[in-house]
Amino acid sequence: MTVFSPLRMLALAIMAMTLASCGSDKSSTDVTGSVKVIATAMTGFMRKDQPTQVQDLGLTRAALATLPVPAKRITLEKYGQQALVVQIGTNKDVETWSSVDKITLSMRNGVVVATRGLIDDLMTASVPSLSMLSHGSSHTRTHSLLNGEDKPRVLRFDCQVARHGRVNLTIVERSYTTQHVTETCTGAEGSFTNEYWLEAGGKLRRSRQTISDFVGPMTIDSLD
Amino acid sequence: MHKKPRNTLWRSRVKAIGTGGLAIAGLALAAPFAMAEVKPSLNMYGATGLIDMPSGEAQPDAQLSVTTSHFGPVSRNTLSFQITPRISASFRFTGIRDWNKTAACQPSCTTGLDQFDTYYDRSFDLRFKVLNESRYLPAITIGLQDFAGTGLQAGEYIAATKNIAPNLKITAGLGWGRLGSYGDIGAPFGKRPKVNVGFGGKFNFDQWFRGPAAPFGGVEWKFNDRWTFKGEYSSDAYVTEAGTRSTFDRKSPFNFGVEYQPSEYYRLGAYYMYGSTVGLAGQIFINPQKRPSGGIADKAPNPVKPRPSRSSAPDAWSTDWVTQADRAPALRNDVAKRLQDDGIIVESVGYSAGKVQVRIRNTRYLNNAQAIGRTARALTQTMPASVETFEIVPLANGVPASRVTIRRSDLEDLEFSPNSIAEMSQRVSVAGENGSTAGFDQNPDLYPAFTWSLGPTARFRFFDQKAPFKLDVGIKATGRFELRPGLVIAGEVTQKIAGNLKDRPPLPDRGRLQPVRSAVYFYDKEGTTAIEKLAVHWHSKLGQDIYGRVSAGYLERMFGGVSAEVLWKPAGSRLALGGELNYVKQRSPDQHFGFDLPVYMYETDSGPKTGPSSYSTVTGHVSAYYELGNGFHVQLDVGKYLAGDIGATFRLDREFANGWRVGAFATKTNVSSADFGSGSFDKGIKVVIPLNWGLGTPSRKTSPVELRPFRRDGGAKLEVDGRLYESVRGYHQSGLDNQFGRFWK
Structure with a gap:
């Protein structure tokens, strides 16, 4: 009995702690933070992954025409979110594209080699080239992530490419004829399938690529 | 950074001790299944085990377990940590109610041990897993329970556990001390000397594994994904609790229970204990190596901006900028702006044609390498092409803590290399010598600076022999007045609002x-x-x-x-x-x-x-x-x-x-x-x-x-x-x- 009675006090303390702290030096009021930690930790522990309805950006060609630079649309099914990204940098053959709220993805000819700003980011990857994907191949992939201790966690996959014939796609009011290609990868720590839709001439119009277990797949649509 | 050989001495010593434990391999049971399917669980002591008895297994490396268990008059709250894959330790706070109910001094007990209605005790355990489970051999653990205490909780054991079917495992062991108090088979290592309690807290070496030894054992059967049945034969007679103090009736050595584990983070248990009472347990598992939030949500860093080649843009490689007036504050501002969102404050910048040094204060990232990495990438965005060497000097309490030197071309080359983390770490060098800041451009607005905060605060008192914890809540105001780098006046004032720390x-x-x-x-x-x-x-x-x-x-x-x-x-x-x-x-x-x-x-x-x-x-x-x-x-x-x-x-x-x-x-x-x-x-x-x-x-x-x-x-x-x-x-x-x-x- 006496062992439990302090719980009432603890409840009181938590109520007091949830009062916001203020000031120019936020870091020194650690108690609010500690309570938040316990709260998020506990809700995190209870959390279950549920598929969320994706909130469509509701793009139109007219709206896209007002953009000064080419854009891509990314869709994260697991978060139910879409965003527009524009190119912010190039390093050799890798382009980095960023959303307004600073989620970035870096791609070599459209194949994702890194992301940032997505919690469990793809730190780096060795990936097939676009021509390997369009011509069909078997190859290995490595994805480098960080584990909970921030140590590199390298996942290796054996992948097979398969071609599935022609598919007509509609992306923001425009139709495209594409070749549908899948890349099925299996490894010791799981498997996934990436999908690519290539236009004649080799342009990657749409892809759906797996980032990490936590982030899930990302769909990238070229809007140019 | 060049990897140094890890200290392997410690590990090899553990291995050496480990092979010594084969002596009781006779307990091993032949089994067709080699790998454990039922996760190692915890007992009422918050240690790896059955219900009241320990087992031969260990928890996953680095796991912290917080356990609260209660049966009859006995309550135990335990914090356990798996220090290495083989070694674990527990710290426990035990309360036994009705302690003086039948004492001779009733109705007015005021002195000695009899003055407490509830007897509180603290204990430390240490466990060492000498053998990992293999195809034919069980996992074997040697444990010391309350090895430095008053002796009431003290017991030693050796326990072996083997998975004999995908969802069934059995445990057998031998206990001494309180774990050898029921159904003993004699005293194989001689008499247990009387404990000299004194002020407690001493290692009772001469008691360990002495006195009567008694066998114990049990089974764990995981009958579906979430539910496990446990049954055990306990070798603990509860001599003091059930005997001298009559706090409960120990009718049988058999305990039974079910445990429910819906996620990897917690487990609940209900038990029928010693033929007379009901027991309940709750266990929470935290692994430092696993973030409950999956990771840290943060904005993307600046990407590396590669320089144009010298042949394609010879003007960009000119070094005329070095002597330009007003160039220094402009460069400092550029990099400071790039780092503003990252909570990295640029204190000063000094440069020559081929080298720049920035002094930074990292206010945001607990991971220092991340602050260095973000600073380096911001420099690729802002520094003229001729600058090849980046020196980043992080300030700790206003003092240069080190000098991290990074080659700009390495950043350009390795940003998207499949092995970029390891490759970059080998190319970064760290030195203690950081040079002078003569000629550096200082941010003139940083000092003096005053920062303050106002927020709630709490103060705890744990385990004061009357309750597991007491606390006060109040408001705390802090202020920091930084006069110049390294010189600060800091204060903290608290106002208590409510609480029970004033209880004596x-x-x-x-x-x-x-x-x-x-x-x-x-x-x-x-x-x-x-x-x-x-x-x-x-x-x-x-x-x-x-x-x-x-x-x-x-x-x-x-x-x-x-x-x-x-x-x-x-x-x-x-x-x-x-x-x-x-x-x-x-x-x-x-x-x-x-x-x-x-x-x-x-x-x-x-x-x-x-x-x-x-x-x-x-x-x-x-x-x-x-x-x-x-x-x-x-x-x-x-x-x-x-x-x-x-x-x-x-x-x-x-x-x-x-x-x-x-x-x-x-x-x-x-x-x-x-x-x-x-x-x-x-x-x-x-x-x-x-x-x-x-x-x-x-x-x-x-x-x-x-x-x-x-x-x-x-x-x-x-x-x-x-x-x-x-x-x-x-x-x-x-x-x-x-x-x-x-x-x-």
């Missing part, structure tokens, strides 16, 4: 020591409006690898005075040496400005006592710090403590790259056990949890918790802010090396 805990008689810590109750009670700290701190770099600190003022709640510290820590060394000397005076319990000690402060349960009306002392230590490798750190302090006693403190910590720290410490001084009081010497555990681990957003703040079974006056150290070792080592080679995974984050 037992105040046992103390020996001849000044109550430097045992009078803390009066500081809790009197310090309604308290100036907890108000001091000036000066940090400085005295030489290439030498750091200094001087602090003066109200340094902590109970002491004020002057504190000076020197630290030698080369940037590439695992060893550091330091020294600290303090002249301090004990503060009045009201924690205003005075140093008068009121006579009531010396009171104990046996009545008023007297003591000096003021107390000052010289205290100080020499310290050695060493990083063993694999995240293990040791620290040895030798010196004179606050009560004038002389001795040494040993600390062992396991630190994780994400900032978690779990460790234990013990201090032995020339104070006799009688003068020290309960517990005999100062010891405890410390857990440091980084806020970003739970919050999932960047923060440098950590939340340290120290748990001591007894806080007495022997072996007490001054608690001054800004000690040097922890503030600089994170920017040194092994600190950055351990955290390098986030360099590119």
Whole structure:
């Protein structure tokens, strides 16, 4: 009995702690933070992954025409979110594209080699080239992530490419004829399938690529 | 950073001991299934085991388990940590109700053990898994329960567990002490000498594995994904609880129960215990290596901006900019703007045609390599093409902690290399020498700076023999006035609002020591409006690898005075040496400005006592710090403590790259056990949890918790802010090396 009675006090303390702290030096009021930690930790522990309805950006060609630079649309099914990204940098053959709220993805000819700003980011990857994907191949992939201790966690996959014939796609009011290609990868720590839709001439119009277990797949649509 | 060979000595020693455990392999059971399918579970003691009995297995490496269990009059709250894959430790707070119900002194029991309605006890356990389960052999663990206590909980065991079907495992073991108190088979290693309890807290070596030994055993059957059935035969007679004290009726040695585990983070259990009572248990599992939020949510860094080739853009490579007037503040502003969102403050910038040095203050990232990595990428965006060498000097408490040198072409080449983390870590170099800032462009707006905060605060008192914890809540205001780099005046004032710390805990008689810590109750009670700290701190770099600190003022709640510290820590060394000397005076319990000690402060349960009306002392230590490798750190302090006693403190910590720290410490001084009081010497555990681990957003703040079974006056150290070792080592080679995974984050 006496062992439990302090719980009432603890409840009181938590109520007091949830009062916001203020000031120019936020870091020194650690108690609010500690309570938040316990709260998020506990809700995190209870959390279950549920598929969320994706909130469509509701793009139109007219709206896209007002953009000064080419854009891509990314869709994260697991978060139910879409965003527009524009190119912010190039390093050799890798382009980095960023959303307004600073989620970035870096791609070599459209194949994702890194992301940032997505919690469990793809730190780096060795990936097939676009021509390997369009011509069909078997190859290995490595994805480098960080584990909970921030140590590199390298996942290796054996992948097979398969071609599935022609598919007509509609992306923001425009139709495209594409070749549908899948890349099925299996490894010791799981498997996934990436999908690519290539236009004649080799342009990657749409892809759906797996980032990490936590982030899930990302769909990238070229809007140019 | 060049990898140094890890210290493998420690590991090989563990292996050597491990192979010695085959002696009881006779318990092994042949089985077709080699791998464990049923996860190792916990018993009512919060240790790996069945219901009340231990088993031969261990928890996953690094797991912290918090367990509360209750049956009949017995309640146990336990914190367990799997220190290495084979070694684990537990710290337990036990309460036994109805303790004096049948005592002879009823109805008015006031003295000795009989005065307590509920008997509270603390205990430490240590377990060592000598053998991992294999195809034919079981997992075998040797354990010491309450190995340094009053003896009531003490027991030793050897237990073997084998999975004999995918969801069925059996355990058999032999127990001594209280685990050998029912159905014994004789005393294989001789008589158990009577424990000399004294003030407790001593290792009772001569008792271990002595006296009657009794077998125990049981089964665990996981009958579906979430439910497990457990049954066991207990070798614990509960001689005191069920016998002498008659707190419950032990009718049978058999216990049964079911456990429900819906997620990997918690488990609930219900049991029928000893043929007479019902038991309940709740267990929470936290693994520092696993963030509950999945990771830290943060904005993407600046990408690397490669330079154009010299042939395609010869103008971009011109070095005329070096001599341009006004170029320096412009470059400093450019990089500062790029780093603003990252909470990295640029203090100053100095350059030549091929090299730039920036001095930064990292206010946001607990991972220091991440702050360095973001700064380096921001420099690729802003510095003219001729600059090939980036020197980043992180400031800790205003003092250069190291100089990290990065080649710009490495950043350009490796940004998207499949092995970029390892490759980059080999190319970054860390030095202790950081050069002068003569000619640097300083941000003129940074000093003097005043920052403040106002927010809630709480103060806990754990395990005061009346309750597991008590607490006060209130408001805390802090202020920091930074006059120039390294010189700061910092203060902290608290106002208590509510709480029960004013409830008087037992105040046992103390020996001849000044109550430097045992009078803390009066500081809790009197310090309604308290100036907890108000001091000036000066940090400085005295030489290439030498750091200094001087602090003066109200340094902590109970002491004020002057504190000076020197630290030698080369940037590439695992060893550091330091020294600290303090002249301090004990503060009045009201924690205003005075140093008068009121006579009531010396009171104990046996009545008023007297003591000096003021107390000052010289205290100080020499310290050695060493990083063993694999995240293990040791620290040895030798010196004179606050009560004038002389001795040494040993600390062992396991630190994780994400900032978690779990460790234990013990201090032995020339104070006799009688003068020290309960517990005999100062010891405890410390857990440091980084806020970003739970919050999932960047923060440098950590939340340290120290748990001591007894806080007495022997072996007490001054608690001054800004000690040097922890503030600089994170920017040194092994600190950055351990955290390098986030360099590119």
